[in-house]
Amino acid sequence: MSEPAYVAVDWGTSSFRLWLVDRAGQVLAERRSGEGMLAAAKTGFAGVLQSHLSAVEAPDHLPVLVCGMAGAKTGWVEAGYVDTPAPLTSILKQAVRVPGEARDIRILPGIAQRDAGAPDVMRGGETQLLGALGLKAAGEALVCMPGTHSKWVRVKDGTVEHFSTFMTGELFSVISRETILSLAVAGADDAEDVASFKAAVKAAFEAPAFAANLLFGARSRQLLFGGTPAAARETLSGTLIGAELAAGLSGNVPKTGITLVASGRLATLYQLAFDELSVTPRLVDADEAVRHGLSMAAAAIWTS
Secondary structure (H helix, E strand, O other): OOOEEEEEEEEOOOOEEEEEEEOOOOEEEEEEEOOOHHHHHHHOHHHHHHHHHHHOOOOOOOOEEEEEHHHOOOOOOOOOEEEOOEEHHHHHHOOEEOOOOOOOEEEOOEEEEOOOOOOEEEOOHHHHHHHHHOOOOOOEEEEEEOOOOEEEEEEEOOEEEEEEEEOHHHHHHHHHHHOOOHHHHOOOOOOOOHHHHHHHHHHHHHOHHHHHHHHHHHHHHHHHHOOOHHHHHHHHHHHHHHHHHHHHOOOOOOOOOEEEEOOHHHHHHHHHHHHHOOOOOEEEOHHHHHHHHHHHHHHHHHOO
């Protein structure tokens, strides 16, 4: 078995992912939990991390590189931001060391867009970008990174020039659980209704200003014409994603097309949505992208 070289951690708002990695970038062990920033802020970041390090038997001298919300103002140690236009290489140079820890633990910074007309921030997405595009990315790229807070990022020659955040995932969660539309989706099973999803994507993409109206249609259509809770759920999802794509695709799409950084259910949904709009993105697995990004950052920090 290969010797571990470092530990990589993606610490999100509600999720925690850890990988024990060797010098070749191969994963030797993996841990996942729901101990994201919100939970760790209550129980203690150091304790959460140590419990997972112990579980994978990480040696005491092994360094740890973290990206994501652990570096937020309300996280473990604030790692600050790199301002746009932000070269991806600059992210590697501004990792912050966690004080008071015997182990070398570093947290990567996020990216800030200090534009009064379109202020925005990201944490974790910058590491996915690094992994998806590489350090020597040439030309223009339009990258879609779905999630609780989806990111659409324009990159030119390895520099993040502009990005926009869409609260698509969070809105879906709130709307489907906390509004009148929760009645329409109550009891929805795991069955997919691709037709309802695609129809909703197209309707919202063509008329994003009517998104709030189209959302209510999930309930009124069910009351007046019948339909399953699964169909209503897919209508909500498709409407929100369609409205997001209407904004994300509103500018010039580079000749290289769109890079979709996603995995699992989100990858499936966004590929279906793009297909409905006759757009074929280049798919990059989100887990692989963040691991690759952390690997490049670790190499720059500890071997340079």
